[in-house]
Amino acid sequence: MERGPDRDSPLGRPDRRERDLARIRRILSGDQCFVVVSDGYRTETTELADVVLPAALWAEKTGTYTNVDRTVHLQEQAVEPPGRARGDQAIFTEYARRPGLSDEDGRPLPPWDTPEEAFEAWKAASPGRPCDYSGLSYQKVHEAGGIQWPWTGAAPQGTERIYADGVFHTDADTCESFGHDLATGAPASPVAYRARHIEGRATLKAPKDSPRPEPARPVCCATCWTSTSSATSSTSPGHWSLRPPAPPATGSCSTSSTTARHGRRHNSTGCASA
Incomplete structure (x- = not known):
C-alpha cells in the first residue's frame, strides 16, 4: 500500500x-x-x-x-x-x-x-x-x-521526465478536480476553472499573506528541542521550516503524560526524559 x-x-x-x-x-x-x-x-x-x-x-x-x-x-x-x-x-x-x-x-x-x-x-x-x-x-x-512511473510498453525502463512536450493534464475535459482555495479549502467550480482557459498549461498558485492565528510556542528546554528538531522543525505548531531553531539553555521540566515509543514525557509546559 x-x-x-x-x-x-x-x-x-x-x-x-x-x-x-x-x-x-x-x-x-x-x-x-x-x-x-x-x-x-x-x-x-x-x-x-x-x-x-x-x-x-x-x-x-x-x-x-x-x-x-x-x-x-x-x-x-x-x-x-x-x-x-x-x-x-x-x-x-x-x-x-x-x-x-x-x-x-x-x-x-x-x-x-x-x-x-x-x-x-x-x-x-x-x-x-x-x-x-x-x-x-x-x-x-x-x-x-x-x-519512476509511468512504466509501460512504450517506456520499459520507466520514465525519467514527464511533460517534456510542455503539455500538462490541465484541460478542463481531462481534469477530475478543479483545484481549491488555498486559504479556505473551498473547491473551485468547473465553470470558474474553464473561464481561466488553462488548456494544457501549468499554473502556479499562492495564497495571500495573513497573520498567524496562533502565537509562536517557545521550546521549553534542550530535551524538547532535541526531540522535535529535524529536517522539518518548528518553534510554533503548524509552521514548519527546513532549519530548526537554536536549542535553548540546558535544562529540563517536569510533565505528566507519556509517549511510549519515544521514551519521553510531554505536556503543554515541557518535557523530561523518561
Whole structure:
C-alpha cells in the first residue's frame, strides 16, 4: 500500500500541520465528526480521536511508497510490529470488510489480502492513466531499487521526465478536480476553472499573506528541542521550516503524560526524559 506523510513527522498530524490550529482542534474534538486515527505513536491528534488503531511503522511492514519525483520504492518488512499494531494494508482491508460486502461470486471485498495483491489491483486500474503502473511489479522494483512511473510498453525502463512536450493534464475535459482555495479549502467550480482557459498549461498558485492565528510556542528546554528538531522543525505548531531553531539553555521540566515509543514525557509546559 502507498504511504502518506511519515507518522514520525508532525507533517502527518492534522492538529499540528494546519495553519488555523484552533479551528482544526475544535472540529476534531467536536460532535460533528467521528475521528479515527491510525498511528504508531501517541500524539496530540490521538488525544482527540474516538478510536485509535495502532499502526506498524516503516520497518515493521511491507509495501510501496512513491517519492515526489515519481520513483516507486519497495519497503520490505524487517521486524514484527509490537503488540497489536498492524500494517496499513491490513488495517484498511479489515475496515473495508467489516460491513460484510462481497462480489457477485460471493468473494469478500476487497478481494486482496496482502500488500502485493493490493499493488496488483492498483496496477490493473492504472493503464492509460498518467500514473501508469502496468509494467511494474514487486520483483522489478526490488531488483531496480526504485522505478519512476509511468512504466509501460512504450517506456520499459520507466520514465525519467514527464511533460517534456510542455503539455500538462490541465484541460478542463481531462481534469477530475478543479483545484481549491488555498486559504479556505473551498473547491473551485468547473465553470470558474474553464473561464481561466488553462488548456494544457501549468499554473502556479499562492495564497495571500495573513497573520498567524496562533502565537509562536517557545521550546521549553534542550530535551524538547532535541526531540522535535529535524529536517522539518518548528518553534510554533503548524509552521514548519527546513532549519530548526537554536536549542535553548540546558535544562529540563517536569510533565505528566507519556509517549511510549519515544521514551519521553510531554505536556503543554515541557518535557523530561523518561
